[in-house]
Amino acid sequence: MSLIVKKFGGSSVANAERIFNVANIIIEDYKKGNDVVVVVSAQGDTTDDLIAKAKEINPAGASKREMDMLLSAGEQISISLLAMAIEKLGCPVTSLLGWQAGFNTDSHHTIARIKKINTERLKTEISKKNIVIVAGFQGINKYDDITTLGRGGSDTSAVAIAASMKADLCQIYTDVDGVYTADPRKVKNARKLDQISYDEMLELATLGAQVLNNRSVEMAKKYNVELEVLSSLERKPGTIVKETVKMEKTLIRGAAKDNNVASISIVGLQDTPGIAFKIFNKLAQEKVNVDIILQSVGRDGTKDITFTVPQDDAETAVSAIKTLSDSLKFNKVTLDESVCKVSIVGAGMESHPGVASTMFEALYDAGINIHMISTSEIKISVLIDEKYGDAAVAAVHDAFIK
Amino acid sequence: MSLIVKKFGGSSVANAERIFNVANIIIEDYKKGNDVVVVVSAQGDTTDDLIAKAKEINPAGASKREMDMLLSAGEQISISLLAMAIEKLGCPVTSLLGWQAGFNTDSHHTIARIKKINTERLKTEISKKNIVIVAGFQGINKYDDITTLGRGGSDTSAVAIAASMKADLCQIYTDVDGVYTADPRKVKNARKLDQISYDEMLELATLGAQVLNNRSVEMAKKYNVELEVLSSLERKPGTIVKETVKMEKTLIRGAAKDNNVASISIVGLQDTPGIAFKIFNKLAQEKVNVDIILQSVGRDGTKDITFTVPQDDAETAVSAIKTLSDSLKFNKVTLDESVCKVSIVGAGMESHPGVASTMFEALYDAGINIHMISTSEIKISVLIDEKYGDAAVAAVHDAFIK
Numbered sequence: 001m002s003l004i005v006k007k008f009g010g011s012s013v014a015n016a017e018r019i020f021n022v023a024n025i026i027i028e029d030y031k032k033g034n035d036v037v038v039v040v041s042a043q044g045d046t047t048d049d050l051i052a053k054a055k056e057i058n059p060a061g062a063s064k065r066e067m068d069m070l071l072s073a074g075e076q077i078s079i080s081l082l083a084m085a086i087e088k089l090g091c092p093v094t095s096l097l098g099w100q101a102g103f104n105t106d107s108h109h110t111i112a113r114i115k116k117i118n119t120e121r122l123k124t125e126i127s128k129k130n131i132v133i134v135a136g137f138q139g140i141n142k143y144d145d146i147t148t149l150g151r152g153g154s155d156t157s158a159v160a161i162a163a164s165m166k167a168d169l170c171q172i173y174t175d176v177d178g179v180y181t182a183d184p185r186k187v188k189n190a191r192k193l194d195q196i197s198y199d200e201m202l203e204l205a206t207l208g209a210q211v212l213n214n215r216s217v218e219m220a221k222k223y224n225v226e227l228e229v230l231s232s233l234e235r236k237p238g239t240i241v242k243e244t245v246k247m248e249k250t251l252i253r254g255a256a257k258d259n260n261v262a263s264i265s266i267v268g269l270q271d272t273p274g275i276a277f278k279i280f281n282k283l284a285q286e287k288v289n290v291d292i293i294l295q296s297v298g299r300d301g302t303k304d305i306t307f308t309v310p311q312d313d314a315e316t317a318v319s320a321i322k323t324l325s326d327s328l329k330f331n332k333v334t335l336d337e338s339v340c341k342v343s344i345v346g347a348g349m350e351s352h353p354g355v356a357s358t359m360f361e362a363l364y365d366a367g368i369n370i371h372m373i374s375t376s377e378i379k380i381s382v383l384i385d386e387k388y389g390d391a392a393v394a395a396v397h398d399a400f401i402k
Numbered sequence: 403m404s405l406i407v408k409k410f411g412g413s414s415v416a417n418a419e420r421i422f423n424v425a426n427i428i429i430e431d432y433k434k435g436n437d438v439v440v441v442v443s444a445q446g447d448t449t450d451d452l453i454a455k456a457k458e459i460n461p462a463g464a465s466k467r468e469m470d471m472l473l474s475a476g477e478q479i480s481i482s483l484l485a486m487a488i489e490k491l492g493c494p495v496t497s498l499l500g501w502q503a504g505f506n507t508d509s510h511h512t513i514a515r516i517k518k519i520n521t522e523r524l525k526t527e528i529s530k531k532n533i534v535i536v537a538g539f540q541g542i543n544k545y546d547d548i549t550t551l552g553r554g555g556s557d558t559s560a561v562a563i564a565a566s567m568k569a570d571l572c573q574i575y576t577d578v579d580g581v582y583t584a585d586p587r588k589v590k591n592a593r594k595l596d597q598i599s600y601d602e603m604l605e606l607a608t609l610g611a612q613v614l615n616n617r618s619v620e621m622a623k624k625y626n627v628e629l630e631v632l633s634s635l636e637r638k639p640g641t642i643v644k645e646t647v648k649m650e651k652t653l654i655r656g657a658a659k660d661n662n663v664a665s666i667s668i669v670g671l672q673d674t675p676g677i678a679f680k681i682f683n684k685l686a687q688e689k690v691n692v693d694i695i696l697q698s699v700g701r702d703g704t705k706d707i708t709f710t711v712p713q714d715d716a717e718t719a720v721s722a723i724k725t726l727s728d729s730l731k732f733n734k735v736t737l738d739e740s741v742c743k744v745s746i747v748g749a750g751m752e753s754h755p756g757v758a759s760t761m762f763e764a765l766y767d768a769g770i771n772i773h774m775i776s777t778s779e780i781k782i783s784v785l786i787d788e789k790y791g792d793a794a795v796a797a798v799h800d801a802f803i804k
Contacts, residue, residue: 016458053483056418062486069497070482073475080472081455084464095471100546121546144502144523 002168003126004029007039007136007158012173012232013078014044016085022232023085025173026131030091035126037165039136039158040082042074050074064109068138068148072098075135075154083133094125095133098146103139103157105147112147114139114156117164134161152213159216163223170220170227171238172212177231178239179204179211181254182397186390189398193253194237195245200253203345203379217241245347251355252346255397257389259340261291262314263371265306266321268331275328279305279321286320288313291341292374292383302331306372308383311337339371340389343381344396355400356380362399368392404570405528406431409441409538409560414575414634415480416446418487424634425487427575428533432493437528439567441538441560442484444476452476466511470540470550474500477537477556485535496527497535500548505541505559507549514549516541516558519566536563554615561618565625572627573640574614579633580641581606581613583656584799588792591800595655596639597647602655605747605781619643647749653757654748657799659791661742663693664716665773667708668723670733677730681707681723688722690715693743694776694785704733708774710785713739741773742791745783746798757802758782764801770794 006026013019022040030036050070054062062070079095086093102118125132136154141147149156155172162170179201182190196204198221205214211229220227220241230238269275276295283290293307309317314335321333349355359380363370368391372383384392408428415421424442432438452472456464464472481497488495504520527534538556543549551558557574564572581603584592598606600623607616613631622629622643632640671677678697685692695709711719716737723735751757761782765772770793774785786794 016455019459050479053418053479054486057421057483057486058490060490062482063489066482066485066489066497069485069499070479073478073482076475076478077452077455077472080464080468080475081459083468083471084456084459087465087468088460088462095468097471097548146499 001033001035003035003037003165005037005039005158005162005165005167005170006173007154007171008041008173008232009154009175010041010044010047010078011175013040013082016081018232019082019085020089022082022173023089025232025235026086027089027091030131037122037126037132037134037161037167038082039134039154039161040075040078041136041154042071043078043081046074046077047071065145068109068146071148072135072138072146075137079133079135086131086133091131092129093131093133095135096121096125097135098138098157099140099144101132101134101161103160105139105141105149107141107143107145107147109145109147111150112139112141114149114160117160119164122161122165152216155213155216156219159219159223159225159227162225163219167225170225172216172227172229173232174211174229175231175233176211176229177234177236178229179241179254181252181401182256182393187255187394187397189401191401193239195240195242196253197245197347198241198243199378200345200347201241203343203376204254204256206258212241251348251352252344252400253348254346255342255344255393255400257340257342257393259386259389260311261308261339261341261383262311262317263306263308263336263339263383264314264317264321265304265334265336266330267304267334269303269305270329271301271303272329275303276305278324278328282320282324283309283317286316288317288320292372292381294372308339308341308372338386339383340386341381341383342389342392342396343379344400345379347378349378349380358399359396362395363392366391366395368395403435403437405437405439405567407439407441407560407564407567407569407572408575409556409573410443410575410634411556411577412443412446412449412480413577415442415484418483420634421484421487422491424484424575425491427634427637428488429491429493432533439524439528439534439536439563439569440484441536441556441563442477442480443538443556444473445480445483448476448479449473467547470511470548473550474537474540474548477539481535481537488533488535493533494531495533495535497537498523498527499537500540500559501542501546503534503536503563505562507541507543507551509543509545509547509549511547511549513552514541514543516551516562519562521566524563524567554618557615557618558621561621561625561627561629564627565621569627571630572622573630573632574618575632575634576613577633577635578613578631579636579638580631581643581656583654583803584658584795589657589796589799591803593803595641597642597644598655599647599749600643600645601780602747602749603643605745605778606656606658614643653750653754654746654802655750656748657744657746657795657802659742659744659795661788661791662713663710663741663743663785664713665708665710665738665741665785666716666719666723667706667736667738668732669706669736671705671707672731673703673705674731677705678707680726680730684722684726685711685719688718690719690722694774694783696774710741710743710774740788741785742788743783743785744791744794744798745781746802747781749780751780751782760801761798764797765794768793768797770797
């Protein structure tokens with residue numbers, strides 16, 4: 001007998017038919033003798049509908065406290081409907097809101113962090129052999145005000161419960177049946193992974209293969225919660241995410257593309273001490289996330305510094321650099337949004353020096369030019385023209401995974 | 403400076419335009435220096451939409467606990483939207499759910515009773531000069547489960563806050579501008595009352611002039627909370643409901659009709675001791691509310707007993723009587739739903755013996771036959787054919803109120 005935490009997203013509970021599908025998945029595991037805690041997001045379009053109502057009242061944006069009050073009604077609806085379906089199918093069940101399930105968070109409305117889960121109520125319900133349905137995405141702060149956890153918050157809610165309750169497994173149900181070596185809609189030879197490590201999952205998630213929310217994977221890693229990514233539509237094993245995974249025949253775990261990248265160049269910088277510090281300190285102050293950085297020697301002893309940022313941050317970054325023109329001498333700042341980042345991820349590459357050259361060779365053979373390169377212990381990323389993104393992923397993927 | 407509690411129903415906050423109308427009413431009183439606590443129901447059709455979702459999952463009816471979880475999301479949406487509108491108009495505001503506002507109830511889901519309001523949070527928000535928007539209709543029981551108060555619960559929420567906070571006035575906003583001497587859509591000469599006593603209001607409410615929920619009037623009477631019934635669409639004084647009201651020139655406060663009445667006759671009862679006890683004890687066990695009772699002598703020394711019940715209870719009542727056929731001897735049970743009850747209400751009638759005869763004369767002049775009569779200290783009711791209901795109300799009303 002195990003304790004299993006299951007998380008279902010909004011599309012899995014979008015209508016009565018899907019709610020019963022989810023109810024049946026839950027009951028199947030419950031009837032095997034397991035304790036089951038389920039985390040649910042708001043139904044399909046509920047959140048968008050509620051945001052539209054708020055925008056109608058205040059197009060400039062309501063206070064974050066009231067947005068949290070409004071949006072958290074969404075999960076309240078989905079948990080009660082799912083509980084009703086489980087009741088209808090004859091199993092004992094209780095739905096709990098974030099605060100009832102003991103989710104204590106900080107006070108950063110709309111992007112709150114979980115501080116602690118008071119598991120007393122959860123344990124009581126489980127001891128009564130109730131299936132427990134918990135509202136994801138929400139909690140309360142120390143003033144008893146409702147908070148929400150931000151994008152992907154329900155994944156985090158599920159992992160947090162699994163960690164606090166020392167669950168045996170935390171299953172994240174999605175509309176794909178696991179983690180693939182590349183996007184299967186784009187790469188014909190992509191194949192599903194049986195297992196992947198937390199670090200590899202984090203790198204892949206960051207790279208745009210958005211299967212799991214990053215915060216939830218970080219939390220799973222921190223508390224050693226075994227995750228499974230699987231489909232709510234097909235009954236078959238998904239991909240297990242855990243600390244140490246068995247080596248596969250292939251060196252890499254996956255290839256992915258990220259289009260949300262802009263490349264910014266500061267051209268003709270006069271080389272004085274501290275220029276890199278001044279630039280990246282300023283960007284940090286403006287909360288711009290800098291990814292790859294390349295420094296090169298330009299004409300006449302000047303330097304060029306090129307770096308990438310998420311496209312949302314690009315305007316902010318360019319403006320910030322321009323305000324430095326008093327203390328820094330440079331010719332111009334250029335912005336290029338027609339780039340993308342293609343990466344391969346795999347814990348195996350650390351001990352195999354040939355990985356990078358295999359990747360570069362595959363790109364060369366495909367006639368794709370590399371603008372920038374960045375490497376970590378388990379990842380190699382290249383910046384290329386956006387238009388070659390899909391071709392690059394396929395070429396690189398097939399060079400490693402046959 | 404006063405503390406004013408205001409309550410707005412679902413139609414008053416049905417869309418953005420109406421929400422801003424309500425926000426402006428609130429701000430007007432706040433800017434005069436008053437402390438304002440506002441109780442709101444769920445928006446227009448929200449409750450019906452949520453009930454439809456539940457019915458789709460379980461047509462036979464979900465558990466009451468989960469219905470409360472589901473339905474209480476409705477006020478969560480309306481309070482946050484109203485708070486956003488007040489923010490937009492530049493005033494400080496906080497929305498509070500039932501549990502946040504301290505509503506502790508018993509555990510009778512869907513028909514819970516308020517046990518206590520812990521006013522700490524309300525007082526804190528008021529001391530910060532915040533307008534406070536409270537979700538009506540909802541609270542929590544001792545297990546921290548969400549409960550709802552049943553039909554008209556938001557009126558009760560408002561009066562309960564006014565009572566616990568010792569508010570100076572509790573204003574119930576509706577789509578009519580006060581309490582009338584008769585239904586103004588039916589009776590041309592109907593006029594608005596400036597004042598009415600709690601007892602008169604209770605009698606009128608019971609009689610089908612459903613302006614205020616009865617429980618809320620009972621609570622207002624118990625805690626001596628001054629109520630005002632007024633329109634959210636027009637800015638003019640409504641009707642004040644309080645303990646002692648000034649006498650008006652007219653003897654009666656109003657005339658009203660109740661169509662939800664059925665008349666049941668047990669014909670040819672053999673007169674043995676305890677027959678009335680056996681009949682009405684059985685009906686009480688079946689939770690049938692009996693209103694008017696008439697006992698008359700029939701043929702051959704037998705008796706007839708006729709009584710009225712709400713139409714919803716009629717089938718139950720007839721079945722219950724039939725189960726008594728072993729211990730009671732009678733010829734038959736008849737049911738007549740084509741009747742209605744017309745009543746006049748007024749504290750003044752107690753000291754004016756001519757009131758009943760004026761009423762009966764008015765009905766006689768209108769050619770309307772009276773089947774049954776029932777009187778209390780401040781009310782006279784007659785049972786007549788349903789088809790004469792409106793004519794009877796008009797005739798009786800105009801006999802007293804010129």
